[in-house]
Amino acid sequence: MALEATNIGYAYPGCTPVFEQISLTVASRERLALTAPSGFGKTTLCRVLAGYMPPLTGRILVDGSSLPKRGVRPVQLLWQHPEQAFAPHLRLRNSLAEAGAWDGQTGRELRERFGVRGEWLDRMPHELSGGELMRSCMVRALLAHPRYLIADEATAMLDALTQMEVWKAFISVLEAEEMGLLFVSHSPSLVSRIATRSIDLASLCRQSSSLSS
Numbered sequence: 001m002a003l004e005a006t007n008i009g010y011a012y013p014g015c016t017p018v019f020e021q022i023s024l025t026v027a028s029r030e031r032l033a034l035t036a037p038s039g040f041g042k043t044t045l046c047r048v049l050a051g052y053m054p055p056l057t058g059r060i061l062v063d064g065s066s067l068p069k070r071g072v073r074p075v076q077l078l079w080q081h082p083e084q085a086f087a088p089h090l091r092l093r094n095s096l097a098e099a100g101a102w103d104g105q106t107g108r109e110l111r112e113r114f115g116v117r118g119e120w121l122d123r124m125p126h127e128l129s130g131g132e133l134m135r136s137c138m139v140r141a142l143l144a145h146p147r148y149l150i151a152d153e154a155t156a157m158l159d160a161l162t163q164m165e166v167w168k169a170f171i172s173v174l175e176a177e178e179m180g181l182l183f184v185s186h187s188p189s190l191v192s193r194i195a196t197r198s199i200d201l202a203s204l205c206r207q208s209s210s211l212s213s
């Protein structure tokens with residue numbers, strides 16, 4: 001069981017490719033750290049792997065099947081900027097409801113675990129802080145019962161203590177549900193605490209260019 005990308009490439013319209021011929025695998029229950037210098041394409045790769053942008057080349061399989069074109073995403077993305085992750089005109093309760101049963105037992109447990117307070121539910125995204133939106137994002141992603149999660153520097157705006165608290169809660173759900181995680185971080189200490197394996201996008205790109213030459 002794995003999220004498998006084979007020889008994928010992506011270019012923004014009218015631009016040179018951000019990356020080409022990248023292959024990587026995230027096994028279920030694995031926590032894979034993706035590192036690279038700024039501007040190298042980590043966010044782009046995360047969006048492609050989660051199905052927000054189709055790869056220009058190559059293929060992505062989730063436990064052996066193609067990413068679905070519609071419906072609940074089996075690969076959920078925790079965005080780098082959580083304010084971009086919520087529809088600006090929807091109250092939090094409605095955004096959570098789109099993902100799953102936020103008011104059922106699982107939803108209540110998840111909200112408690114991530115400290116998402118009841119009073120936030122009637123607020124619009126701009127009435128929540130970055131950290132509050134981030135916690136809400138995690139709950140929404142987990143409500144969708146994904147097989148894999150991708151976290152793009154998702155907790156970078158939190159203080160160190162809150163960051164570890166949120167990751168602890170997150171990892172306990174990942175382990176219980178046997179989900180795989182790919183996470184991007186510029187923090188070596190976060191990577192060493194969380195990752196079970198680490199890859200460098202720069203070296204993946206070098207490997208693919210030496211294979212193709």
Ligand SMILES: Nc1ncnc2c1ncn2[C@@H]1O[C@H](COP(=O)(O)OP(=O)(O)OP(=O)(O)O)[C@@H](O)[C@H]1O
Nearest residue numbers: 012013015018036037038039040041042043044045
């Ligand atoms: N919508 C877009 N249109 C054109 N080019 C883009 C677009 N978004 C990103 N890029 C370019 O794609 C390249 C990779 O950007 P990306 O955001 O994926 O890098 P990153 O490694 O996540 O960077 P950072 O660590 O700074 O967040 C950059 O050169 C960036 O300028």
